[in-house]
Every structure is written in C-alpha cells, then in structure tokens.
Amino acid sequence: MTATTAGVPAAAGAPASQDAPRAVATTTWKAVIGLGVVLVLYALLLLLSPHDGSARFLLSTSTDLFVLSTFVVPAMATAWVCGGVGLAVLLLAAVRTRAGRPVPVWAIAVFAAALLVGFLAWAAAGSPRDLSVVGLLSGSVALCVPIVYGALGGVIGERSGVVNIAIEGQLLAGAFTAAIVGSITDSPWAGLVAAVLASALVALVLGMFTITYKVNQVIVGVVLNVLVIGLTSFFYSEVLVPNAETLNTTTRFERLPVPFLERIPIVGPVLFNQTIVVYLMFVAVAVVWFALFRTRWGLRVRAVGEHPKAADTVGIDVVRTRYRAVLIGGAMAGMGGAFYTVVSINQFGREMTAGAGFIALAAVIFGKWDPLRAALAGLLFGFATNLQNVLSVVGSPVPSQFMLMLPYVVTLLAVAGLVGRSRAPAAAGDAYSKE
Amino acid sequence: MSGETPRPDGREPEPEAVPEPAGGQVPDADPGSPLAEALETVDAQAEPGLAEELQQEAAREQTPVVADTGARWRDAFRRATSGGWAVALGAIVLAVIAGSILIIVTDERVQAAAPYFFARPADTLAAVGRAVGGAYSALFQGAVYNFGADSFAVGIRPLTQTLTNATPLIAAGLGVALAFRAGLFNIGGQGQMLMAATAAGWIGFGVTGLPFPWHMLLCVVAGVAAGALWAGIAGLLKARTGAHEVIVTIMLNYVAFYLLSYFLATPGLMQAPGSANPKTPPMAESSVLPPLLGDSYNLHWGFVLSLAAVVYVWWLLNRSSTGFSFRAVGENPKAARVAGIDVSRATVYVMLIAGGLVGLAGAQQVLGTVTTGFGADIDAGIGFDAITVALLGGSSPWGVLGAGILFGGFKAGGSAMQAAEGIPIEIVLVVQSLIVLFIAAPPLVRAIFRLPQPDRVPRTRRRRAAAAPTTAPTKGGQA
Secondary structure (H helix, E strand, C coil): CHHHHHCCCCCCCCCCCCCCCCCCCCCCCHHHHHHHHHHHHHHHHHHHCCCCCEEEEECCCCCCCCCCCCEEEEHHHHHHHHHHHHHHHHHHHHHHHHCCCCCCHHHHHHHHHHHHHHHHHHHHCCCCCCEEHHHHHHHHHHHCHHHHHHHHHHHHHHHCCCCCCCHHHHHHHHHHHHHHHHHHHCCHHHHHHHHHHHHHHHHHHHHHHHHHCCCCHHHHHHHHHHHHHHHHHHHHHHHHCCCHHHHCCCCCCCCEECCCHHHCCCHHHHHCEECHHHHHHHHHHHHHHHHHHHCHHHHHHHHHHHCHHHHHHCCCCHHHHHHHHHHHHHHHHHHHHHHHHHHHCCCCCCCCCCCHHHHHHHHHHHCCCCHHHHHHHHHHHHHHHHHHHHHHHHCCCCCHHHHHHHHHHHHHHHHHHHHCCCCCCCCCCCCCCCC | CCCCCHHHHHCCHHHHCCCCHHHHHCCCCCCHHHHHHHHHHHHHCCCHHHHHHHHHHHHHHCCCCCCCCCCHHHHHHHHHHCCHHHHHHHHHHHHHHHHHHHHHHHCHHHHHHHHHCCCCHHHHHHHHHHHHHHHHHHHHHHHCCCCCCCCHHHHCHHHHHHHHHHHHHHHHHHHHHHHHHCCCCCCCHHHHHHHHHHHHHHHHHHCCCCCHHHHHHHHHHHHHHHHHHHHHHHHHHHHHHCCCHHHHHHHHHHHHHHHHHHHHHCECCCECCCCCCCCCCCCCHHHCCCECCCCCCCCECHHHHHHHHHHHHHHHHHHCHHHHHHHHHHHCHHHHHHCCCCHHHHHHHHHHHHHHHHHHHHHHHHHHHCCCCCCCCCCCCHHHHHHHHHHHCCCCHHHHHHHHHHHHHHHHHHHHHHHHHCCCCHHHHHHHHHHHHHHHCHHHHHHHHCCCCCCCCCCHHHHHHHHHHHHHHHHHHHC
C-alpha cells in the first residue's frame, strides 16, 4: 500500500501540497478519459435520437454593418462531422499522453467548441425558427455578470488567505440594498454604490470574525449566508412588500452601445451593446488580474495568503492586508449583487440570487484562484444557463431539466477530468496571529 | 433589557475562576508544532492510542493560535464548543436581543407610537413590550407547550412538532458533522436528500404487495443507499482525482434537483397518474413510518431512527477504528498517511456514511413527514440547515442532537409566530445564524458582557485539561 501511495503525492488530502515534488512530470489519463466519456455520451445521443432536417443559425442582427446570411446546415451530417473533430482531438490527446506530454489547452478548447456546435446543430434540427447565435452569446455575457463579480471577490479574498463562502450573502445584500436605494433615489448609480457598500459591510463582518476573532472562515461564511438570507427575506416581507412602489421599484441601467463597434457582426452586439455594469466587469477582470500579479499590492496579498508568517517577517501587516483584500472582494461581489436589481430586473425578490454565490465559489475553484480563469468559468456557467433558454425557444427535443443540468454535469467532468487537484492558496482558511 | 443580561452570566465566572493546572504543565501558548512532531513519530511506531492523546493535548494547549498544519477544523470546532455555558447563554441572549430589535423596528404599533416618544414614552414602551413579548410567547408556545390548550395532550403537541422537525435535521446534521470531522465540507446535503427521497419515494409508492415492516424498511434502506451513493460520487472524485469536494457536492445538488424534477414531470416515471403537477402519488400505507405517539401527533418513528443514528455516529467516531481514521485524516491528513491510514479510502468511506445519514433524513421526509406525495422541494432547505446544525453542535453527535432539537423548535415556533403575530418566519434564520456566529466567537461575547477573557484565566479549557492527565494513562496503557 505504501509503495503505491508514495508515488502519488497528496492523495485526497488538503490542497496544500507544497512539499510534494513538483518537478515530476505528471501526465495522467484523466483528461483522455474525461474527453472520452463526453464523446461517448455525445455519440449515444446522436445514435439514440437522430434528428433529420437542417439547422438554421442566425448570425446577424439588423443593425450590423453587413448582414451575414442565415447559416443553414444539414443537422445530422454537421453533428457527426463535429463528433469526428472531437474524436480526432481525443486521439491526439491519447497520443500525447502516451508520449508523456500534457494535453494542450487549445485541443480541449477545440474539442469543446466542436461538440458544442454539433450539439446545437442536432438540437436545432428541423426547427422552423432560427437559432440566434448572437442572442445565445450576448445572453450568456449578461447572465454571467453576478457570477463573475462574485468569483472575482472570492479570488481576492482567498488569495489573501480568507475563504469566502459568503459570496451568496454578499450578492444578496448587494441586490437588496441596490433595490431600496435605487428605488428611493431613482438612480441606478446610487443603487450600485449602495450595493457595493452593503456587500463590503458583509465582508467587514466576515473579516471581523475571521481575522480579528479568528473564527473558522467556513463557519462564518455559511452563517453569514443564512444571516443575510434571513435579514433580507424578513425586511422584504415586512417592509418592501407593503411599500413596493416607493421602495422596490428601481430604474434600471440602460444599454450603452459603443458607437461603431456595436455594428460589427456577432462581436458587436455580444460585447459592445451591454450595460455599464457589464463593461465595468470586463475592466474589473483585467484590473484584478493586473493588481494581483503585477503590482506590489498583489504580491503582498498573495504573500499573506501563501505564507503569512514569512510576510509578517518582512514587514507586511498581515491583518491590514487581509482586511483590505476582503473588503475589496466584498465590493466586487456587491457590483454583482447590484446586477440583479438595477440591471436584470427592476425589483428585489426573496432569495433572488438562487445559489449564484455558490456557483461563483465553484468558479473560483474551477478557475484555480486566477481571476481570468475564474471569469471564464463564470462565463461558462452563464453560457450554459442561457443555452437552455435559447434552446427552449427553438423547441429543443431534450427535456429542459437535462439542459438545465448540463452545465453542472460538464463542470463535474471538467473538475474531475481536466482541472484535477486544484491548489488553494496555502494559508487560505487559517487565521493568523503573531506570537 | 441589555442592562439585566450580564447578571446571569456574571454568576458563571466565579466558580470557574480556579487556577489552571494545565497552565503549569505547558507554559508556552503555542506548543502545537512540537507536539505534532511528537505525534508523527509516535504514530509511525503504531501507537494510535497514545498518538490520539497527544493530538488532543496539542489541540487543547493551543490557545488562540491555529496551527499551520491545516488543523483549522478542529480548532474552530473546539472553539465553537469550548466557549462554555456563559458564552452560549450570552450568544443566545445577544441573538434574541437582535431578533427583538428586528421585531420592534418593523412593528406597526411601535412605529405609530414612536413619533411622540418624548411626549409619552410609556406608549412606545408598552408597544415594544407587547410586540416582543407576543412574539417570543408565540415562539415558545409554538415550540414547546401551548398554555392555551384544554388538556395536556393538546398542549404538548408543539413539542412533538418540534421533535418532528428535528428528526431530519438531526440525521442530516450528523452527515455534515461526520464529514467535517474528516476535514470534508459536505455542502451537498440537498442533493443527497433529494436522491434519497427519490429512491425511498419511488419504492414507497411504486412497489406494492410487500407487508408493512418490510416495505418500510426497504424504503429506508433504499433512501440511505441512494444518499450514500450520491455523496460517494463526491468522495470518489475527491479521492481519485483530487476534485474539490465543495465544488463537486454543489454541482451534485443541482444535478439531483433537475434529475428529480425530470422524474416528477414525466408521466410514467414518478408523476402521479392523472395529474399535471410535478408531484408523486402518496406513499403506500405499508411504507410509511408509523406514528410514535399515536395518530394525534405528527411525530413518527423516524425520530427513533435519528436517535439511533446519533448513537451510531458516537460509536463510530469514538469507539471504532474506522472513526479514528476519519478523525485522524480530518486533523492532519499527512500525519494520518504516515501512520498508515489509507486517506483515499477514508475519504470515500466517510462520504458514503455521511451521505447515508443525510439520505436517512430524505427518507424520513417522504416516509414520515410528507407522506401524501412530494415535489422537488422535499428537502425543504434541510440540507443547508444541517450545516448550521452541525456547526452549532460542534460536530459532535450529541451536540448535533441538541442543536437539531433547538432548530426544530425554532422552526415549529417560527411558524406559530408567523401565524399568531404576523412576523415573518425568516426572523428565525436571523436568530439561528446569530447564535452560531456568536458562539463561534467567544472573545466577542466575553467582551460584550465583560466576562474575563481566557488569556488570563482559562475558563473552559481548565476542566478538560484537568481531565486529560487522568484519561491519558489509561488509554496509553491499553495501547
């Protein structure tokens, strides 16, 4: 037993495996197996439920510079061709793994894209309606906003060593406050600012209990979620419902098309015809990445999250750095919370975040505590959610429950097969105290 | 009100203000790492009993320091429980005060009287008293004993309702607590409950012809097995691929929810025949958990199953080698591996058992509480409440039992309060979460009530530390 386990460092233990030999080339067959499972499922779907007819992809909107014609393809042929591409990638991955080399990321991206196109062709086959690619993509960008903001907040907090399970609570507090302040002032900007402040307040409580009182971070996070759900639901039924017109009817942010850029086909409507909150999200992802990996502040945050004692020794104030990171993370999550009540719809509803904070938490881990990857993971969740919406318009043959399930199954396979052992910041979860 | 509150707690420090014997033994506040090293060497020589004592001592002697060895769970949970009665009482008082404030600021009579507070303060105070008194009286009468009832048999009904509510909370709380003890965060109680409800319910209404006890037992076993399998997926993925159990269990929650939704929405699978609602037919008579105290009470035999589960988990954790390996993995996986414990296997097993316990909660829901057919909301948030229950119970089986009953009482009383006083039941969530939060932070509670901080006079650790030397030789002698 010891002989086998000795070769596999840190089996199933805490993610902190920094003393394991890291130079060892660790090519595993996990990726190949994961891709294989997906491909087999895909093939089974096509074999068991073939769809005749053609799929119609609508690529343009009426305001584009030039109009791309509707793309009509024979459904089953396309689906099988895409499956063939997937098989090619799988073989490539197998060959590379056999040679002891890692599977390149682009191969996995090609695999995912091919199977997605094939699946869409299969699902849209024979439908009289066009499948709007623009609608699919722009909806995904909109739906991923709270998840991405929440994930950014989580990344900053965890990089500094404070596990943030309370993202859900921060989103909800932000949404609630934005609804009230936005309704009273009639200004979405005021709502946005209030959401940021409210969410930072939740973060302050998180920081106070985890940093100052050194309570277990997971406990505080879980409990804060319950607390915020309780408080917002209580005030929702006691205060907001009786005064819905004055306190729970916000003005939403308008779409803010970027001149000219929005008229580029596909890219324009997806990226450049969104609300200001979405543009701020693009900026925030870049800024957080830059701040964490290219500035002195980021170096300190990461040092505090990896080895607080060492950071303290060289003169970094661990407590202050962590407080600051947690508060900034909370402010980020607040922007995501505001999305619900001043962008998406114009009123607050009980528990309206519906677990998005936990999805954001999953995105943090999925993205390996990296802002860019976490944002991409959030985008994936947004895409999968929107895919279901779009396909139900087209009239998909798949039961809607399975479409809704799909993002989570894909995440499971991805986490198990591709991401594998994710390593959290070493000190995440530990309170720090000087001797 | 807050002026009175320190007094009940003020009594507590006096009998406990005894010099701390352990302080003399270990003068340093941070002996965690040398002890941990000693532990590893002892472990390698296959001396588990002694190693356990060393480990526990290491935990005891650590004051506010969390060791760098990933011992955060143990430390925080010990902290959550070792606050002593003074802190627990203080936490409850603080939470109740916060709840009262919420009630006061949203009460209409108080709002009506407050504008002329300085002219006639008595009006406001009377309104405050009526609002708060009415709320907590309704809470108590809804959770424990209804004084307005004609007879004892009717008056005690709220208490049986409390126990009915507590039944799944205890079972699911045990599942979460067991995973905690092994260092795993089982956030997937919802999914495990849903799959258990699916399995138990399907057999409950789908299988006919089996006589009473066997049909019911088959359903319970199926529910437990389904919950165990669902959590086992997470355990297996964690052990085999290193996938983070938090992310996996969250994803499995959604998968289970949509899977059950599909079953419920599809005629011929689980949807009740002749109905368009996503709801199952009622359970067969022979599959239902029989009432425990007669037909006039909701309390069913599921409560006894929960009690049995408490005893089982206590035995597992404290008297079995499997449970010891779970705890060892939870406290320090590296040390556990050095000691020859198969960490991967322990991870899978603990998730299987934890899922089975949560699955028991799901089976209790469909076979005992809601026997008239269920929808996809059958988990009723218990999977998440269970996390709070496990935290409040300090992840110990008996603690979970107490916390489960307390939260069951809050649930029953909260509904009564909503019905009688029109106060939204969510206030119960606020009070519950504040209790856990304050209990988890004894220094804060002590600071608010001006209790002595343990830095000078270690209050609660004294007794445990004093008990340690007496238990250590016996255990070491056995091993």
